[in-house]
Amino acid sequence: MTNDTVLWEIDRRGVATVTLNRPKVNNAYNGDLIQGLHDAMDALGKEEHLRIVVLRGNGKHFQAGADLSWITGVADQSPAENDRVSRLTAEAIRRLDTCPVPTLALIQGGCFGGGTGIAAACDVVVASEDAIFSISETRWGLMAGIILPQLCQAMSFRQVRRYALTGERFGAAEACRLGLVHEVCPTGGLDDVGKRIVESVLMNAPRATTATKLRSLASARAFVDDGELRDLIEEHARTRQQPEAREGLASFREKRKPSWYPG
Structure with a gap:
């Protein structure tokens, strides 16, 4: 099954593959891609024999964070529309985080901003040696609020502080040392490692696996409840409409340093 910006399929074993599909912009997310993730999770949630979800990115890069041209347009719209966009984004991450079957991210090339949030929300993350990461929102006057809970769980609060x-x-x-990535493989080797991990999951009892995942989230106090999610969404939406965000996004378009850089 396909959605223009997200592709998904499931094989006879119950192995689903969800592929981010905006390679011309390094799979940067916009409204269509966010909706595509929701559509994929809606469709796969109806599959009774679903066993594991594998996330990939088409092209040279896994996911380059937000499409800043799209973000600029969103910021110019009403507070209600900004709240809606932030809610859809936050709920996509939470749905991935709490997906009842194991999730595996296979990362090559750039994984920036929201891409790191997708990685942190997955149960297993494998990166090829060419992968590079950055929690980059503050460079553009934005903030990573809706992915910070998952990043703090994956990397530890201390490392997120840096x-x-x-x-x-x-x-x-370094991503492996920090805990964001579980395993690093040679460039071009993601398929082989991915197959090995999928086979390990398929050997395990489905209901026991789901129970183990959900109990682990509860034991780690890693569930984002509705109240916290609401606070994250509101702050995320407000920040996008502040003067710093306008200046940060302008500096991106104009390929210059932002006004807050000294000198």
């Missing part, structure tokens, strides 16, 4: 505040880029080996 990388979400500096926006530094880091490679696959």
